[in-house]
Amino acid sequence: MGLKKGRKPDIQPVEKQSRSAGRNFEGLKQQLLSTNPSERRWAARDLAIHPEAVEPLLQALSSEAEHSVGIAIFDSLRQIGGEAVVNGLLTFLSAEDAFQRNAAIEVLQAMPEGVALHIIELLNDRDSDVRIFAIDILQQLAHPQTPEWLLSVLKDETHINVIATAVDRLAEVGTSDMLPALKALKLRFPNEPYLDFAVQTAIRRIGED
Amino acid sequence: MQAASRPKLDEITDAEFERFKEYFYRKTGIQFEDSKRYFVDKRLLQRIHSTGHDSFRSYFTTMRYQASGEELQELINIMTVNETYFFREEYQFECMVENTLNEIMRCKKPGEEIRIWSIPSSSGEEPYSIAIYLLEHWAGIDKIDIEIVSSDIDSKMLDRCRRGIYSMRSVHHLPKKLLKRYFTPVAGNSYKICQDLLDSVSFTQVNLSDAAKTRSYRNYDLIFCRNLLIYFDDASRRQAAEVFYDAMNPGGFIFLGHSESMSRISSLFKVRKFAKAMVYQKPLA
Numbered sequence A: 001m002g003l004k005k006g007r008k009p010d011i012q013p014v015e016k017q018s019r020s021a022g023r024n025f026e027g028l029k030q031q032l033l034s035t036n037p038s039e040r041r042w043a044a045r046d047l048a049i050h051p052e053a054v055e056p057l058l059q060a061l062s063s064e065a066e067h068s069v070g071i072a073i074f075d076s077l078r079q080i081g082g083e084a085v086v087n088g089l090l091t092f093l094s095a096e097d098a099f100q101r102n103a104a105i106e107v108l109q110a111m112p113e114g115v116a117l118h119i120i121e122l123l124n125d126r127d128s129d130v131r132i133f134a135i136d137i138l139q140q141l142a143h144p145q146t147p148e149w150l151l152s153v154l155k156d157e158t159h160i161n162v163i164a165t166a167v168d169r170l171a172e173v174g175t176s177d178m179l180p181a182l183k184a185l186k187l188r189f190p191n192e193p194y195l196d197f198a199v200q201t202a203i204r205r206i207g208e209d
Numbered sequence B: 001m002q003a004a005s006r007p008k009l010d011e012i013t014d015a016e017f018e019r020f021k022e023y024f025y026r027k028t029g030i031q032f033e034d035s036k037r038y039f040v041d042k043r044l045l046q047r048i049h050s051t052g053h054d055s056f057r058s059y060f061t062t063m064r065y066q067a068s069g070e071e072l073q074e075l076i077n078i079m080t081v082n083e084t085y086f087f088r089e090e091y092q093f094e095c096m097v098e099n100t101l102n103e104i105m106r107c108k109k110p111g112e113e114i115r116i117w118s119i120p121s122s123s124g125e126e127p128y129s130i131a132i133y134l135l136e137h138w139a140g141i142d143k144i145d146i147e148i149v150s151s152d153i154d155s156k157m158l159d160r161c162r163r164g165i166y167s168m169r170s171v172h173h174l175p176k177k178l179l180k181r182y183f184t185p186v187a188g189n190s191y192k193i194c195q196d197l198l199d200s201v202s203f204t205q206v207n208l209s210d211a212a213k214t215r216s217y218r219n220y221d222l223i224f225c226r227n228l229l230i231y232f233d234d235a236s237r238r239q240a241a242e243v244f245y246d247a248m249n250p251g252g253f254i255f256l257g258h259s260e261s262m263s264r265i266s267s268l269f270k271v272r273k274f275a276k277a278m279v280y281q282k283p284l285a
Helices: A025-031 A037-049 A051-063 A067-080 A083-094 A098-109 A112-116 A119-123 A128-140 A146-156 A160-173 A176-188 A193-208 B014-028 B034-050 B056-064 B070-079 B090-107 B125-137 B155-163 B176-182 B195-200 B234-247
Strands: B114-118 B145-152 B165-167 B183-186 B190-193 B201-205 B220-225 B248-256 B270-273 B278-281
Touching: A025 A037, A025 A051, A037 A051, A037 A067, A037 B234, A051 A067, A051 A083, A067 A083, A067 A098, A067 B234, A083 A098, A083 A112, A083 A128, A098 A112, A098 A128, A119 A128, A119 A146, A128 A146, A128 A160, A146 A160, A146 A176, A160 A176, A160 A193, A160 B056, A176 A193, B014 B034, B014 B056, B014 B070, B034 B056, B034 B070, B056 B070, B090 B114, B090 B125, B090 B220, B090 B248, B090 B278, B114 B125, B125 B145, B125 B176, B125 B195, B125 B201, B145 B155, B155 B201, B176 B183, B195 B201, B220 B234, B234 B248
Parallel strands: B114 B145, B114 B220, B145 B201, B220 B248
Antiparallel strands: B165 B190, B183 B190, B248 B278, B270 B278
């Protein structure tokens, strides 16, 4: 007993057990439906190199109950990227499952160009939660139009929670030309102390620059 | 871009420092105390000048919305100057012998061994520190076999690890009796680690971003991956988390650097707070 010495590390050969079987696209697609979570997880990971896997991965996501498999699916979708992934993940912004919603937001944040095409539509969604999620996406979205989109929320949005979320984000990225729109909110919502505080913070922050 | 006639920016204001500090913390989990102000300001100004900006605001906005994230990565690299030495962040080794190994031991069946993966090897101080700590501070070592594997992307570093020669600076945190027990003084004011320890760690070359290579790393009970993920971008961090998850046995633990947080990277692991350290655990099946 003790520290093992002078031997080659026990690195498991890759081509072993059932995972070595059917590692092509069709085989992996089938394994996404396996009853074994570990097999589904490996299939999801390995599908990351198959651009045609977007649809089966999205389908699997809808019914996947195992957390570690869900994460692998989101990660593969992120690696594949592209319009089909963006379109598919946007539908998860309305998902009941908080993990799915948040993971979808995180992946979308990593796809600025693809998401940019949908931001206006999301900011106008009928569901105020989806509009807030759209602002959550903007929080980390590395896109030059982000401040402009946030400004449009200040001007056009009516739901107080959505506006407050946008003000919160603008505290970090706002510029002095947004001050009038921020000040106008105080007049529009004179009896909302939380919003008033958020606006003051944003104005102070922008003023410091 | 900076106009030729404009004076070179030479100061970061308090408000700018606060703003940068908050942003950097949110992106990396690294918190700068006010005592680090000079260090941070100096490096920020260096990057502002190198990228041709003439104000903090212009630099910060560009970095914030740069799709590639290259500039943020540059900043991370210069803000996290790294050095390694024996027994660095020793409280984690204490946690290893006082908590995690005992939990793992309880789940082992007769004949099974414990496997530890230390990545990156860097120049070898970490994997050898683990070995020394086990020999010196964990009674369970008499009852079970332990395999230590250490990996790095850099083959030259692996060669250094295998040679096992260390400067005075590398060993300055080691108690004298351990230095005497496990090292021999050699030319150039250096120390060579003993053959027993050299033989106790297997070194392998691996790139964490190489899915094909990393998938053969399986069945580890403990992983040490300290102060590496901070240098990765978000996507690579997530991929690394996936690799670690699949490399670990259920119930296994992963130690990250003190400024790193798995919770910010992936929800695959459970946070475990022990008396001396916070560790991340792969849920038991």
